[in-house]
Amino acid sequence: MLITYIGSFTQVVVLCLINFYLLKANGFMKERLLFIFGIASIAAFVFLYIGLMGIFILVILTIAINYRHTKDKVASTTVPLYSLMILVLSDHLSFLTDIYIFNHTVDSVAMYLPNFLLHLLFFVLFAIMFSFITNLVISYVKQWIPFVRKYSMFLLLLTVLTIAFIYINILISNREGFSREIIQLNSYIFLVYVIFFVSILGILLSSIVKEVKVKAKQEEYRQLRNYSENLEEMYGELQKFRHDYINILASMSEYIRAGNINQLKDYFNEKVLPASQHIRLNNYKLGALKNIKVTEVKGTLVSKLIKAQDSGIDISIEAVDPIEQIKMDSISLCRCLGIILDNAIEETANHENSKITIAFIKKEKSILIVVVNTISGEIPKLSKLFKKGYSTKGENRGIGLGNLKELTSSYENITLETKIEGRQFFQGIEVFDRGA
Amino acid sequence: MLEIFICEDDKKQKERITKYIKDYIMIEELDMRVALSTDNPDEIIEYVQSNNINGLYFLDVDLKHEKSGIVLGAEIRKYDSRGSIVFVTTHSELTYLTFLYKVEALDYIIKDDFTDIQKRVIDCIKTANERYMSNQNETKKRFQIKSGDKVISEEYSNILFFETSPKLHKIVMHTDQRQVEFYGKLKEIEELDDCFYRCHNSFVVNIENIANIDKKTREITMENGEVCFASSRYMKELNNLLK
Numbered sequence: 001m002l003i004t005y006i007g008s009f010t011q012v013v014v015l016c017l018i019n020f021y022l023l024k025a026n027g028f029m030k031e032r033l034l035f036i037f038g039i040a041s042i043a044a045f046v047f048l049y050i051g052l053m054g055i056f057i058l059v060i061l062t063i064a065i066n067y068r069h070t071k072d073k074v075a076s077t078t079v080p081l082y083s084l085m086i087l088v089l090s091d092h093l094s095f096l097t098d099i100y101i102f103n104h105t106v107d108s109v110a111m112y113l114p115n116f117l118l119h120l121l122f123f124v125l126f127a128i129m130f131s132f133i134t135n136l137v138i139s140y141v142k143q144w145i146p147f148v149r150k151y152s153m154f155l156l157l158l159t160v161l162t163i164a165f166i167y168i169n170i171l172i173s174n175r176e177g178f179s180r181e182i183i184q185l186n187s188y189i190f191l192v193y194v195i196f197f198v199s200i201l202g203i204l205l206s207s208i209v210k211e212v213k214v215k216a217k218q219e220e221y222r223q224l225r226n227y228s229e230n231l232e233e234m235y236g237e238l239q240k241f242r243h244d245y246i247n248i249l250a251s252m253s254e255y256i257r258a259g260n261i262n263q264l265k266d267y268f269n270e271k272v273l274p275a276s277q278h279i280r281l282n283n284y285k286l287g288a289l290k291n292i293k294v295t296e297v298k299g300t301l302v303s304k305l306i307k308a309q310d311s312g313i314d315i316s317i318e319a320v321d322p323i324e325q326i327k328m329d330s331i332s333l334c335r336c337l338g339i340i341l342d343n344a345i346e347e348t349a350n351h352e353n354s355k356i357t358i359a360f361i362k363k364e365k366s367i368l369i370v371v372v373n374t375i376s377g378e379i380p381k382l383s384k385l386f387k388k389g390y391s392t393k394g395e396n397r398g399i400g401l402g403n404l405k406e407l408t409s410s411y412e413n414i415t416l417e418t419k420i421e422g423r424q425f426f427q428g429i430e431v432f433d434r435g436a
Numbered sequence: 437m438l439e440i441f442i443c444e445d446d447k448k449q450k451e452r453i454t455k456y457i458k459d460y461i462m463i464e465e466l467d468m469r470v471a472l473s474t475d476n477p478d479e480i481i482e483y484v485q486s487n488n489i490n491g492l493y494f495l496d497v498d499l500k501h502e503k504s505g506i507v508l509g510a511e512i513r514k515y516d517s518r519g520s521i522v523f524v525t526t527h528s529e530l531t532y533l534t535f536l537y538k539v540e541a542l543d544y545i546i547k548d549d550f551t552d553i554q555k556r557v558i559d560c561i562k563t564a565n566e567r568y569m570s571n572q573n574e575t576k577k578r579f580q581i582k583s584g585d586k587v588i589s590e591e592y593s594n595i596l597f598f599e600t601s602p603k604l605h606k607i608v609m610h611t612d613q614r615q616v617e618f619y620g621k622l623k624e625i626e627e628l629d630d631c632f633y634r635c636h637n638s639f640v641v642n643i644e645n646i647a648n649i650d651k652k653t654r655e656i657t658m659e660n661g662e663v664c665f666a667s668s669r670y671m672k673e674l675n676n677l678l679k
Contacts, residue, residue, distance in 0.1 A: 030668055318531045320506070359533035364585050370533050382615060383662040409601055415583065419614035428537075432584055 003116050008043040010120055011087060012058060016040070018083040018131045019062055022138070023076075028069050035065055052167070052174060059084060074152040081159045086134070088166050089194055090126035092187040097122045099180060106180050142410045144209055151204065162197055166190060216296065216331050223299030226306055227289070248272060291319035292360060296330040297337065301358070304341040311349045313356055321362040328414060328431050332407055337369070339404050340427050344373040347425065351376035366432040375423045382420060401427075438568045439471035439489055440561075441480050443508060444496040444524065449547065450475065453494055453524070456557045466565060468492070477501055477508040484515045490571075491516050492564040494545075494557070497525040509539035517587070518571060520564040542567075577629065579609075583618035590614070596645050596658045598625055600638040612660045635666040635674055643677055651675075 016036040039058055046054035059080050066076035098104040098119050109115045148155075169189065173182045248271065255264035292298045301317065308315040326333060341358070348354035354374045361368040386401045401418065408414045408429065417428040440457055444450040454473045461468055471491070472483055477499060484491070493512060497505040509521045520542040523535050535541035542564060545556045577592045594611045600622060601608055607620050626634040635641045635656065645659045654666045656674075666674055 318534050320531055320534045357533055359531075359537065361534050361537050363538065366584050368537055368586075370537055372533060381661070382613060383610070383660070386615070412605070415606065415617035415619070417614070417616040419616070421613070430584065430586070 003110065003113060004047065005044040007116070007120065008047050009040045010124070011091075012036075012040040012043040014090075014124060014127050015058070015080075015083050015087050016062060018086055018127060019066070019080050021131055022083065022134060023066055023070065023079045032065070035061075052170060055084065074156055078152075078156050078159050081163050082134075084163060085159070085166065085194065085197075086127055086130045088170070089190055090123050090130060092183065092190055093126050094119050094123040095183050096187050099184070106183060141205060144205065144212075148205065148208055151208065154204075155201075158197065158200065162193065165193065212331060216334065219303075220296050220299040223303040224295070227298070227302040230302070230306065288317045288319045291322045293322055293324050294326055294330065296334050297323075297326065300334045300337050300341075304338070304345065308341075308345050308348075308356060311345065313345060313348045313354055315356040316358070318357070318359040318361075323360050323362060323367060326367050326431050327433055328411060332411075333431075336404055336407055336429060339401075339407075340371050340429075343401075344371055344425075344427075347375060348373050363430075365434075366430050368428060368430045370426065370428045372427075373425050375420070375425050379420060379423070382418065385418070437490075438466075438468035438565060439491045440468060441471055441483075441491055441493045442473040443475065443477055443480055443494070443499065443505065444473075445475040445498075445500045446496070447475070449496075449524075453553070453557060456554045457494075457561065460558050460561055466561070468561075468565070475499070475501075477503045477505075480508065481511055481515075484512055489516050489519065490568060491519040492542075492561065493519060493521045494560075495521060495523055497523050506535070506538060509535075509541065513539050520560070520567060522560045522564075579628070581618055581620060583620070588616055588618055592629060592631060592642070593644065595642045596660065596662055597639055597641040597656075597664045598622060598632075599664065610662060610664075612662075633670075633674060633677060635670045636664070637667060639664045639666070641666075643674075646678065649674065649678070 013036055016032075016039065020032055039061055043054075043058060046057060050057070062080040062083075063076050066079065067073065070076055095106065095109070098109050098115070099106070102115075102118065104115050104118075109119045169186060173186055176182060251267065252264065252272075255261075255267060289298055289301060292301065305315055305317065341356075344356045348356055351374075354376060356371065356373045359368075359370045359372075361370065386405060405416065408416055411431075413432040413434060415430045415432075417426070417430070419426045442450060442454055442457070444453060450473060454470060457470055460466075461470075471489075472480060474480065477495075480493070483489075491512075493509070495505040495508055499505055499508070503511075505523055505525075509523070512519060512521065521535075521539055522542050523544040524547055525531075525544060526547055532544060535544050543556075543560050545553060545560070547553060578589055579592055579595060580587060580589045582588075588609070590609065590611060594613075596610045596612065599608045599610065600606070601617060605619050605621075606617050607622065607625070608615055608617050622634060622638070622640050626632050626640050631642050631644045632640050633643050641656055641658075641664055647657045647659050647661075649656050649666065649671075651671065654668065654671060656664050656666055658664070
């Protein structure tokens with residue numbers, strides 16, 4: 001009885017700890033401690049009255065509290081199930097240690113307290129090890145997690161199937177009685193299955209990453225083609241201007257030869273001045289792009305510039321110093337730029353006198369990217385803009401600054417600044433050369 | 437006194453701008469003077485280095501010198517962090533944001549035939565003067581912190597709360613109109629002033645901008661409706677502070 005109680009208590013505490021550790025939502029300390037203590041105290045009775053399947057009641061309770069804290073359905077469900085997987089695996093590995101290293105029999109572990117405590121110790125050690133490894137892997141692939149979102153249902157299904165498989169196996173073994181052979185066999189099966197599970201995850205992740213990269217390359221290619229088309233167009237206009245220019249000079253020299261200073265004045269004011277204004281306003285705004293040497297970024301900028309110009313927005317770009325490299329993964333960077341510029345374009349489209357300015361500024365230890373756009377309608381509340389899925393154009397339209405924050409938060413060397421000044425909206429991303 | 441500097445390599449332009457400035461100071465009887473009008477940026481640096489100055493600088497961007505106006509501006513910033521810098525440029529491609537963010541320029545003037553340079557110069561003097569006067573009379577406390585090579589500055593009364601970012605070392609400052617991230621520690625911030633209170637592991641709140649506190653959910657609603665959180669162990673003292 002004591003052994004059952006200690007065992008179930010420890011297992012449930014470990015389960016909850018792994019769950020909260022991997023869930024990564026900070027805070028709620030007191031509530032969580034209470035939860036762990038409460039659920040662990042009743043665990044023994046649950047197991048006594050309901051049997052092995054009682055664990056699922058506890059898992060469902062954990063899912064509920066996770067959801068209460070994170071409001072994220074998939075993560076709240078996947079993490080406890082995954083923790084349960086670690087739990088079962090650690091338990092079996094610990095049995096293997098008992099059997100092979102200490103020569104304890106399964107029965108002696110279940111009956112004799114010192115043996116049982118040794119078993120628990122190894123169980124906890126294995127659980128800690130697996131959790132740390134998982135955490136390490138998560139932090140390693142963290143920047144790709146936003147891209148994996150659309151496969152989250154698949155991941156959930158995979159975890160549920162794994163748990164189902166493991167528990168069917170355990171139930172059958174339970175009916176046969178846990179003999180040494182069965183535990184050994186199960187341990188090997190679970191180990192192989194978990195390795196299989198992890199490999200599937202790895203393959204899935206790497207293929208998603210590959211897909212994202214290929215898509216980004218395709219997009220880049222398309223954008224650069226747009227860029228060269230634009231340059232050709234500009235060249236054509238330049239040719240036209242050269243032609244006009246020679247004509248203008250010819251007529252001016254005519255007036256000068258005739259000594260007709262008044263007509264020359266009129267001609268200058270009426271023809272030459274407006275023409276030169278026109279040149280300045282025209283599409284020579286792509287010029288500054290030559291200083292942006294990061295091809296992927298250049299591609300994104302071109303496509304957004306063209307999109308903005310097509311919707312009649314006055315957009316310009318500044319890059320005084322050559323920007324050779326930006327210390328951020330280029331796919332994430334392009335996504336950030338895409339979000340900011342799409343928001344700016346969405347805000348300024350359909351309004352008179354709207355303007356977007358983009359600047360790439362090289363500072364001593366960082367590169368600052370600033371996007372400024374005019375605000376036309378009601379001035380939005382800043383805190384609202386950061387809410388998930390918020391957009392001034394109604395639910396789920398814009399991608400929102402929350403995503404931007406999420407994308408940049410995994411980088412230590414990036415800081416964001418967002419501000420509203422009068423009728424101007426500033427968004428700045430500063431990428432430091434090294435993490436500060 | 438506000439001291440004015442002009443750095444321009446075209447002699448005619450330099451004299452023209454200097455004359456506009458001197459005339460305006462004389463007519464308006466302003467408390468300022470032209471300290472230096474030169475084509476050599478090093479002279480300005482020397483002067484700024486050896487004197488404690490509150491200046492207004494008119495800098496040509498394309499100087500015929502190894503230093504461009506922008507580099508000069510950045511160097512001036514090191515010695516005169518509150519001075520006002522105005523760039524004078526022929527560049528028709530506008531580089532306004534670059535001026536603004538690289539050296540926190542006050543303004544820029546385009547020297548082509550279509551701009552009324554005199555009016556623009558006078559506008560700049562007016563703004564710089566207003567800024568100078570309000571700096572002189574400033575009594576409000578300001579939060580200032582250097583992060584990288586930018587300085588973040590905000591009046592205490594505008595600040596709602598500070599929040600740690602999920603990554604270590606990064607802090608987000610929330611005001612009604614601005615959210616800015618910088619590198620620092622919450623501990624250093626709560627020690628700055630009595631109005632900053634550490635109400636949670638990851639929040640320091642400005643108690644003067646709290647609208648109300650929900651004791652049940654431990655949500656602190658700020659004057660503008662934004663919400664931050666308190667943890668139970670700080671709740672009691674927070675309530676006492678607000679009484």
